[in-house]
Amino acid sequence: MLVVKVGGRALLSNARGIAEDISSLWREGKDVLLVHGGGDLVTEVSKRLGVEPLFVTSPEGIRSRYTSAAELEVYVMVMAGKVNKGLVSLLTSLGVSAVGLSGADGPTVVAERKKKIVVLDERGRKRVMEGGYTGKIREVRTSLLKALLRERYLPVVAPIAVDTEGTMLNVDGDQMAAELAVALGAESLVFLTDVEGLVLEGEKVSKLAREDLDRAIAKAGAGMNRKLLQAKRALEGGVRQVLIYNGKEGGAVRKALEGQGTTIS
């Protein structure tokens, strides 16, 4: 079992290539689950709708979207509508039995709403604000995904969860991929992003031992550090290897599995 997370930027530049790569793995009989991002598209549609996107930075330096009620509405339309169904129809055109879902369906991914969040203001001072519609994943219920995988469907999952009251929440796609990989007992988790792997001090890291993850997290830039945090979570949860590679490359998933990006194990 293979879980692939494809970021919005990799999708924008190479959706067809990624879909072709995944469809060939699926046709060979591999169980594949795809989690997608799409943040840039959410931002674009938000602006067109007159909802000004807001980004916040945590004290750990992790930058993320702030999700107001109006922004959640756009987030769901873009993620579960445009991006998810776009990928599903692309995979369908390649002969794959793809099924698009969000974590709210089933429900499959239950998250806890962040009541308050601590953010850094422009001058780097800590500030507490309402959490908005952002969640931290607490539980994955695998029955729906397992039923789909049993019937040889390829699930395509949008990064939306629900809380225990049924409120939809924006959850981080990398976290979603890691939690799904753990819950489904995946062997490999592939992060397709817009860089060729982990770069530390100007050099690409081909192999990273899990013992060295904490050090790498401290040194990596925003975006990459979030992936590394989730890689750590996945490995601790039993995933054998986490791979990071450039989704813009042809045959990216296959090349990542061959070790051409960064392999963390």
Add this chain to the structure above:
Amino acid sequence: MLVVKVGGRALLSNARGIAEDISSLWREGKDVLLVHGGGDLVTEVSKRLGVEPLFVTSPEGIRSRYTSAAELEVYVMVMAGKVNKGLVSLLTSLGVSAVGLSGADGPTVVAERKKKIVVLDERGRKRVMEGGYTGKIREVRTSLLKALLRERYLPVVAPIAVDTEGTMLNVDGDQMAAELAVALGAESLVFLTDVEGLVLEGEKVSKLAREDLDRAIAKAGAGMNRKLLQAKRALEGGVRQVLIYNGKEGGAVRKALEGQGTTIS
């Protein structure tokens, strides 16, 4: 097995009531599948995004949305995103195991793109135009829905199909509900709309025999005639009864099943 089609207007005014009604039937052990509309919301979001909606009228007097590429994008976001996931999370909050899908998932509903369409212009003259992204349903593949129903999920289906090349198409929600009811061997098909049933010559029709459908179709107004055409299709395909009722009423599905709207059999 019960297929319920809920129109966008009924949803806007009474989504919670309809969800409560459906959830109580589902909890009693009934297999339910929900198909939704949402055309007014598509129009609203289109306008906010600067995509001017266009409606056309067929020579038979049936008015429908003209779907350009830009409009399809909005249609998918609103239908598969906002409306579908809104219903799923509402049903989830009521304890239902709901799974939101479109006909593109699986794929489940395969439609043929209308290459050319004949429309009436403002002066009632026939005119031929490019068909846009609108389709006529040709095939329902039931394996995904049957797998979900077997596991006691409640499928919530957006009126989107794919053609054989994997292109998404706008399909009529009433037609979708009728075709799904036939393909799944449903006993009853319920159309929840914004009127209390079929009204002919100022009087509500409580019971309509299938033999009288053609006459009623000729007399009914736009919107209702489309439902009656689909009712005819469903009955011919083996559905035992088609019910039309006001979705704005409390307990609408249950009341429709009790015969409080229009019962066609």
